[in-house]
Amino acid sequence: PNADLVRERGAASFPVRDLTYLVYGGQERTEHLERIANMVASDPVFRKTDRFFLSRTEQYRRSLEKVRHYKELIAKHNLHSELDQQDLRQAIDEDLPIGLHVGMFIPTIVGQGTDEQQKKWLPLARAYKIIGTYAQTELGHGSFIRGLETVATYDKSTQEFVLNSPTLTATKWWPGALGKTSTHCVVFARLVISDRECGVHPFMVQLRSLENHEPLKGITVGDIGPKFAYETMDNGFLRFDHVRIPRDHMLMRFAQVAADGTYSTPPHSKVSYATMVFMRAYIIGTASSTLAKAVTIAVRYSCVRKQFPLRSGEPEQQILNYQNQQAALFPLLATAYAFHFTGNYIRQMYSDFVRGMRAQDFSVLPEMHATSAGLKSLTTWIASAGIETCRASCGGHGYSKLSGLPSLYANYIPACTYEGDNTVMCFQLARYLLKLYGKAQAKPGLRLPGNVSYLEKSTLLDERCDASTEELWLDPARQLHAYRNRALRLVANCANRLVAEMQKGKDEVLAVEAIKSDMVKVAKAHSYYVVLNNFVNAIEQLRASGTSTPILRVLKTLCDLFALHFIQADLGDFLEYGYLSSLHTEPLHAQIRRLLEAIRPDAVALVDAFNFTDHALGSALGVHNGRVYETLFEWAQQEPLNKTQVAPGYHEYIKPFLLAKM
Amino acid sequence: PNADLVRERGAASFPVRDLTYLVYGGQERTEHLERIANMVASDPVFRKTDRFFLSRTEQYRRSLEKVRHYKELIAKHNLHSELDQQDLRQAIDEDLPIGLHVGMFIPTIVGQGTDEQQKKWLPLARAYKIIGTYAQTELGHGSFIRGLETVATYDKSTQEFVLNSPTLTATKWWPGALGKTSTHCVVFARLVISDRECGVHPFMVQLRSLENHEPLKGITVGDIGPKFAYETMDNGFLRFDHVRIPRDHMLMRFAQVAADGTYSTPPHSKVSYATMVFMRAYIIGTASSTLAKAVTIAVRYSCVRKQFPLRSGEPEQQILNYQNQQAALFPLLATAYAFHFTGNYIRQMYSDFVRGMRAQDFSVLPEMHATSAGLKSLTTWIASAGIETCRASCGGHGYSKLSGLPSLYANYIPACTYEGDNTVMCFQLARYLLKLYGKAQAKPGLRLPGNVSYLEKSTLLDERCDASTEELWLDPARQLHAYRNRALRLVANCANRLVAEMQKGKDEVLAVEAIKSDMVKVAKAHSYYVVLNNFVNAIEQLRASGTSTPILRVLKTLCDLFALHFIQADLGDFLEYGYLSSLHTEPLHAQIRRLLEAIRPDAVALVDAFNFTDHALGSALGVHNGRVYETLFEWAQQEPLNKTQVAPGYHEYIKPFLLAKM
Ligand SMILES: Cc1cc2nc3c(=O)[nH]c(=O)nc-3n(C[C@H](O)[C@H](O)[C@H](O)COP(=O)(O)OP(=O)(O)OC[C@H]3O[C@@H](n4cnc5c(N)ncnc54)[C@H](O)[C@@H]3O)c2cc1C
Numbered sequence A, B: 001p002n003a004d005l006v007r008e009r010g011a012a013s014f015p016v017r018d019l020t021y022l023v024y025g026g027q028e029r030t031e032h033l034e035r036i037a038n039m040v041a042s043d044p045v046f047r048k049t050d051r052f053f054l055s056r057t058e059q060y061r062r063s064l065e066k067v068r069h070y071k072e073l074i075a076k077h078n079l080h081s082e083l084d085q086q087d088l089r090q091a092i093d094e095d096l097p098i099g100l101h102v103g104m105f106i107p108t109i110v111g112q113g114t115d116e117q118q119k120k121w122l123p124l125a126r127a128y129k130i131i132g133t134y135a136q137t138e139l140g141h142g143s144f145i146r147g148l149e150t151v152a153t154y155d156k157s158t159q160e161f162v163l164n165s166p167t168l169t170a171t172k173w174w175p176g177a178l179g180k181t182s183t184h185c186v187v188f189a190r191l192v193i194s195d196r197e198c199g200v201h202p203f204m205v206q207l208r209s210l211e212n213h214e215p216l217k218g219i220t221v222g223d224i225g226p227k228f229a230y231e232t233m234d235n236g237f238l239r240f241d242h243v244r245i246p247r248d249h250m251l252m253r254f255a256q257v258a259a260d261g262t263y264s265t266p267p268h269s270k271v272s273y274a275t276m277v278f279m280r281a282y283i284i285g286t287a288s289s290t291l292a293k294a295v296t297i298a299v300r301y302s303c304v305r306k307q308f309p310l311r312s313g314e315p316e317q318q319i320l321n322y323q324n325q326q327a328a329l330f331p332l333l334a335t336a337y338a339f340h341f342t343g344n345y346i347r348q349m350y351s352d353f354v355r356g357m358r359a360q361d362f363s364v365l366p367e368m369h370a371t372s373a374g375l376k377s378l379t380t381w382i383a384s385a386g387i388e389t390c391r392a393s394c395g396g397h398g399y400s401k402l403s404g405l406p407s408l409y410a411n412y413i414p415a416c417t418y419e420g421d422n423t424v425m426c427f428q429l430a431r432y433l434l435k436l437y438g439k440a441q442a443k444p445g446l447r448l449p450g451n452v453s454y455l456e457k458s459t460l461l462d463e464r465c466d467a468s469t470e471e472l473w474l475d476p477a478r479q480l481h482a483y484r485n486r487a488l489r490l491v492a493n494c495a496n497r498l499v500a501e502m503q504k505g506k507d508e509v510l511a512v513e514a515i516k517s518d519m520v521k522v523a524k525a526h527s528y529y530v531v532l533n534n535f536v537n538a539i540e541q542l543r544a545s546g547t548s549t550p551i552l553r554v555l556k557t558l559c560d561l562f563a564l565h566f567i568q569a570d571l572g573d574f575l576e577y578g579y580l581s582s583l584h585t586e587p588l589h590a591q592i593r594r595l596l597e598a599i600r601p602d603a604v605a606l607v608d609a610f611n612f613t614d615h616a617l618g619s620a621l622g623v624h625n626g627r628v629y630e631t632l633f634e635w636a637q638q639e640p641l642n643k644t645q646v647a648p649g650y651h652e653y654i655k656p657f658l659l660a661k662m
């Protein structure tokens, strides 16, 4: 192994293994995950390095092979719990064409199917005797769901729905595993009963024969073609030509259509939001782990990579010693940890809600829905940009697919779009915040829930930062004060501008249109506050529960860097209304430099603590043993162009080219 | 064609064609470019849409086919001038494996070869009887060129150089067209004469037989494998096992090795920088055209795409009507125009330099070298991030490769790395600025050259912005004042911190290491100023030369948006030391909103003016006729997975999967 990495690992200020346990929920759970990860990593069917050299069709076939093997392993190792299967899929670490089946199809049946419907379809789905997906988006509509054009017309005479795609833009477009793999699908369509529009509802539709996989009559289905990445996933299109399904194929937990065509509406219209929150909690967790992978690759490589001596004649520097490299990577390292705690928080919030919901308590739903929308946006945006920062910081070799970083990025970024376009999500949170702020203004003394309680205190706007020394910037209360103040300031400005626009004669709809850019800022500002708040709280809880000092110290340093870096990154917000001045920013900058230096000796240990296998990283630059050049060289030899010394196409093209007269 | 686009085109406030002439240098030149572009677009060999569906090897072969056809067309249409050939390659619009030949190999022979060497190799190269590339980077070294490990040892007895790769990390890695295509190569190696190290020099080496393309003895060469994109380009690796080349294969325009081994050094060590400046000028121009393509796609699509009505029952809005969408896209539109003028400026500076150099006048070299380093970094960074902003603003469809945006991005981003890693480039400019600032401080009254003359006036630091109304923010002098003030402030802070670090006991080397993050900021700040200054000057010149009012008006609006947007984006820099306060930022924000509204009706016309063919855009979302859904649907049908109704892999994997017991 690489000597620099060995040395760095020996010099960590904290016991790496303990931090790993902390991240993964204890020693037992960590070891369980390691067993699964090692089983996958040592199984040739699951090898990932060939993916770099396969065509799209080959990659799709390979992922089918993995899917088949996955089911074999479930049987062989008795992995019947959902958690075990999820662990196994996570270890396989590929966008498998059953991802939508487990992630959206089954949860939708659970969330929206009646007990009877669940009894019918869940056993089939859970035993993978059918493969399903979730088809909402159409060529013409994604964000605006009420605009979907696929129609389900109720035919009372036969008690069937007739599904139809009346226009080209009604074509379902994007659903994962729809193109070639799925046998079934939950289709969202506008329900029409006796010419009456009853809104968009989910319908269970069989797409392909279970005998021979041919599409059923009236169904046109196929793959939508190449994407930025996601080669293993057959995102598909789907058109219906008057396809008939029985009445009980509408998922009727909430809205119902009786045999005679009587339509009844759901009791609590927002209840289906719960599934969305569940998905977003998952996405937020993935933001952490994906960013952690990118940072692991970049930090390890930056320890191995040497470029330039400080003075001629001296040995070259590890590039991780350069301040700019640290300034690029360490805030992302801190962010990966921050998002880990955000993920825990939102999962906890969700379980609490599910518990409450059983007792018909929906009270946290609005806050949870809005908060998770904002956090989904903020975390996916930062993780996406962060992966690219990591890639660029690896110089030329980062651009090689063998670095793992291009695929990590290209596979990750749709998280900013699916499950709700990030910008549109931000409006949801901003609207919620503006509403609460308005209420608080109208009714002083009103108590607002948890994360948004700062909106009560408009006196906060008159308060100023007093962190005039480097030391004071390490005070979590002061850090949180700054984030709260910024968020409140932006909410208040937005609210004022809304009023001003209306005073200029706009109605509320147009006034909202005029402040949309500011609403995005509002949503981000609030979400930053939530992330920091949870990081600070998590450390407090760890302290209370007796976590060792070295671990607490390093987590505190990461939390500080997270807090201060993102103030520095948006400094204008904090300066604009005088909350900060150069009196405070100079010690802020100085403290950030100090924190980078403090993290440097622990950087490798901090990425090691994420405990990724080489399989999971899939990167020649991030290999645990640091043999980056050997691995790059070796992997490159597999390139199909290298099968022959003379280029494919030499005789047809190069030779005639060289000989041609001009 | 799409009705919305037709309507938008009819409503432009300026004659689009005139702006096109302005961008491409007149009517004649525009029409010439159009003839070539149309010839390429209508030639089936050059079709680009199949690229989405080909494997890497197939893509490489297709690009060889294009290369062969390119040479045929040169002969057929008598395109013997360099400009004609460049126009043709630009119209083909692909990273062809002769890109390095024309872009680096020939220029290096011109720049570094003796007259005799030029006479020998240039005719061969220009007639494409040999194909060359430029091999500097190694596995272990890119930025630090003096660290290259490839050795060229002079053997006096045979008057030969012996090229050798002593280590794995000495392997050349990355050069374009090296892997499979090139017959020749300029290799950078450390010259050793009688055990004396004489530094890194360029050597002409034949790699492959001109008979059968087999690698010559002692040469191991191949492709480095898959990259983020660049599939058509065989970036390669290269190792030497004691390969002998004649003495006159060292390019000896500057340094020389006599037959007896006497080494003489170059007269002006920086002279080889000129080629670098030439390349950077090209890269800066490409930043404009690439960003222009991305914006064209996103703006057209955003006019066609409709999502959400403002009020229920109303027709849906074009997404380009949303403020956030305008705020994402219009500053990039303005930037594409800004960079166009920056490209003109740097090309002009380069021609002036070349003219001066003939008279042994090298005086502008330091400024030109530093300026172009900074501009290369700023423009490639902004263009890269801008393409992704455009992609994300297209929602889900942006993620389809058929949108053209993923490939545009992935092919473009290495511009941030090659020809000098952007961060490292920033240090070069910052060092230059710090040096001049130091000189000016030491010697008041000193006159500094052109773009950097503001460094003389440290009184500028005491001046404050007085743009307290929206109107005042449209004053170019005030805009420039702000950018100059920010740049000077950052330079001064950097200089002060350098002193402070040295007072703490660091030597200069370590003190520089401690301010590297700030140096990157300095370089960007100066470069923004240069870009804006050139945009403002260009409009002034156009006004003076009688350009029509409607064109001047729309360019001025773009220039204003560029200026104000990038103040808003880095607001902290301007606020931190009190140059701005909320007194100025409120009208700033308001003016930006006003500018977005002003651009909205001209947005389509402004992207149309770039005059890209559908071939050049290669995008289903950006098609000129706006039939985006039809095109997406049609193109997707070509996906190889759609050749059969039943998935490849069904019998081997899906069927057994569905049937397997768990
Ligand atoms: C990889 C991938 C997988 C997917 N998988 C599935 C799947 O399995 N099933 C499925 O049903 N769908 C799937 N989708 C589709 C996805 O859910 C949609 O793309 C997503 O909801 C965004 O919608 P859109 O594409 O219509 O974007 P649009 O709404 O068209 O957004 C385009 C732009 O318009 C802006 N915009 C839109 N509305 C407004 C507004 N009111 N105000 C201001 N700005 C606005 C947005 O911010 C964005 O910049 C997938 C997409 C991808 C990329």
Ligand SMILES: Cc1cc2nc3c(=O)[nH]c(=O)nc-3n(C[C@H](O)[C@H](O)[C@H](O)COP(=O)(O)OP(=O)(O)OC[C@H]3O[C@@H](n4cnc5c(N)ncnc54)[C@H](O)[C@@H]3O)c2cc1C
Residues within 6 Å of the ligand: A305, A307, A308, A319, A322, A323, A324, A325, A392, A393, A394, A395, A396, A397, A399, B100, B134, B135, B136, B137, B140, B141, B142, B143, B144, B173, B174, B175, B176, B230, B235, B414, B417, B418, B419, B420, B421, B423, B424, B516
């Ligand atoms: C698509 C592509 C095509 C290419 N084509 C060619 C070609 O045709 N011929 C050829 O010879 N080469 C080619 N290259 C190689 C390219 O020129 C190098 O990758 C580039 O010069 C960067 O060098 P590097 O990879 O060594 O990066 P590194 O120098 O290793 O940079 C890695 C990181 O370290 C940082 N860093 C480095 N030095 C310092 C310092 N002193 N202080 C602070 N930070 C520092 C950088 O900012 C960066 O973040 C190509 C590369 C690519 C990606």
